[in-house]
Amino acid sequence: MADEVAREIEAGRLRGGERLPTQRAFARRRGIAGSTAIRVYGELARRGLVVGEVGRGTFVRAAAPHPGGAALTEGAPPRPSGFGPPGLQVPDTGQGAAVVNLELNYPVVEGQSALMARALGPLARPDVLLEATRTAAPDGTPEAREAAATVLAHGGWRPDPGQLLFAGNSRQAIAAALSSLVRPGGRVGVEEVTYPLVRAIAEQLGVRLVPIAVDEQGMLPDALAAAHRSASLAAVYVQPTLHNPLSVTAGAGRRVQLAAVIRDMGCPVVEDGTWGFLAEDAPAPLAALLPERVVFVDSLSKRVAPGLTLGMLAAPPGHLDALARSLRSGGWAAGGFALEAAVRWVGDGTVETLVAAKRADVRVRHEIVRERLIGAGVKGRFRTDPRSYYCWWELPSPWRAETFVAAAAARGIAVTPGPAFAADGRRAGQAVRIGLASPSTEVLAWALDTLVDVAVGRGG
Structure with a gap:
């Protein structure tokens, strides 16, 4: 049934911004149970075709680009x-x-394609390509860990290469982190406006997102503490630098305040730094202030390219084993080719040039x-x-x-x-x-x- 609705959207019979029937009306028209209608609407939302606004209904999102791309x-x-x-x-x-x-x-x-191709040329050798296309462990290779530590370093902080793991992309890294840190039914504090795929990940994992108020520097420490007092949070997901979609960045003082509240709470943190590379002068991440609690997540998707990317996780020693198991069981570990490509892009200066x-x-x-x-x-x-x-x-x-x-x-x-x-x-x-x-x-x-x-x- 979700496929049928998707085809109506693709054909233009349902246009961007159009309100769908209520789930009860949809169920009645199709002769299905209300629970099935809920699942259909949930699947459409998971595919990014519709968006729900509590109290107003479910609406078709703006049209997706032609498969050939939106380039002109x-x-x-x-x-x-x-x-x-x-x-x-x-x-x-x-x-x-x-x-x-x-x-x-x-x-x-x-010039991006030419830069990327130059570094990947040596991978075309049969002997090198065979090795690069083998499966990889969650902790990658020593060379990949050193390269990732170089990419992630900023604000005086550089992660220990021995505490780095790899996913296919940042979304998989976030999913693996939350899966390893939060049991089904657990509560995760997030900015009240947040990265949309975190909502989808939370639904898949069966965890509840708890919105935390924000201001011009992002998440409010007092609001976070109050949410935890109301009912304990199992973890916090936060974007301190160039928050998506608000673009706000927490100053050094705000980060110290957040770190103090989180330390008192005693729960782990997933810190998303995906867009942070654009803010060269941003303060050190929360991972530098709470090295025992923060799983720092980033990727090469925005720095380099979305189609051949690499998710990177810097984790406290006590979380590494559980996080590695999560990456394996979820099928989220990075491929060997992506690891080899990243090593070359970092080593020859491609990443630095593109940034x-x-x-x-x-x-x-x-x-x-x-x-x-x-x-x-x-x-x-x-x-x-x-x-x-x-x-x-x-x-x-x-x-x-x-x-x-x-x-x-x-x-x-x-x-x-x-x-x-x-x-x-x-x-x-x-x-x-x-x-x-x-x-x-x-x-x-x-x-x-x-x-x-x-x-x-x-x-x-």
Whole structure:
């Protein structure tokens, strides 16, 4: 049944922002049990096709990109007004409108492929390739551990290579960490607006997310302590640096306060540093303040590429065995080829070069954001950071997140509705997240201009 609904979405019979029937109505129409309808809607949410807003219903998310990608190709005839910048062609999604995908957020810079290929050339030798494609243990190889320690080091902190493990990507690293730290039914404190896949992971593991209030520096220590007093937390998941989607970064003082509260609580922490590489001047991570409690998670997906990546976990000695078992049992351990690729990319300077290029790229994109969006006089509140590849827009009244997403999709732009990031489905308010990384700078400028037009009701 989920496949049937998915086909209706793909065919455009259900469009971005459209409200689905209530689960009770869906069950009645299909002649199924209410519990089955709940499972169908849960599966659609797991696939990222719908988003639920407590008290308002379930809505179709903005259209996903064509399988060929959302990149734009030059030299094609101009599309009709409102569906792309002049002189550029956007792939047809089959839903009657072109999509510039500002949901996906994968930064790619000029020359990236050539840099990556140069380092991978030696792996094409038959003897080397055979070894590189063997299965790998969760702790990888000594060379991979040294390379990962080099990548993760910042703010005066460098993890002990002997305390590093590897997953296929950061999502698998988070899943393995929570699986090893929290039993089913356990409570995990998270920022009230958080990385959406943490919600999906929690559902799969049978753990409950407890939203913790945030301010301009992220998670509030007093709110965390109060949540723990109400009912003990089994763990905390937190993004102290360039929080996704709010872009906030905790200062050194806030991190000390959080560390003190967590030490008193006595529970472990999963610290997500996936986007932190963009903040060169960020303070040392919580892992430096609580080395006995923090599992630090990161990956190469944003630094290098999402399709051939590597999840990295720096864990306290007392957690290593349980974490390694979790990686094995979940099938989350990294492949040998990814480990070998990472060693070469770190060793020849590819990662360092790409990080520098992406830090420069994000500054250019924020000039566009300041000029085309924040400086355009459109109402609402913007949360972002000049080092961040995303922007959180608290929409002006009377816009609601799901209707704005639908209106943007009708103009050929996909953005993510705020409720997708809410830990409890309610606290995100009427906001959208705008990903800045994936389109070209020219297309990004056009897309932001169009979103402003949507917000003020011009055209389309």
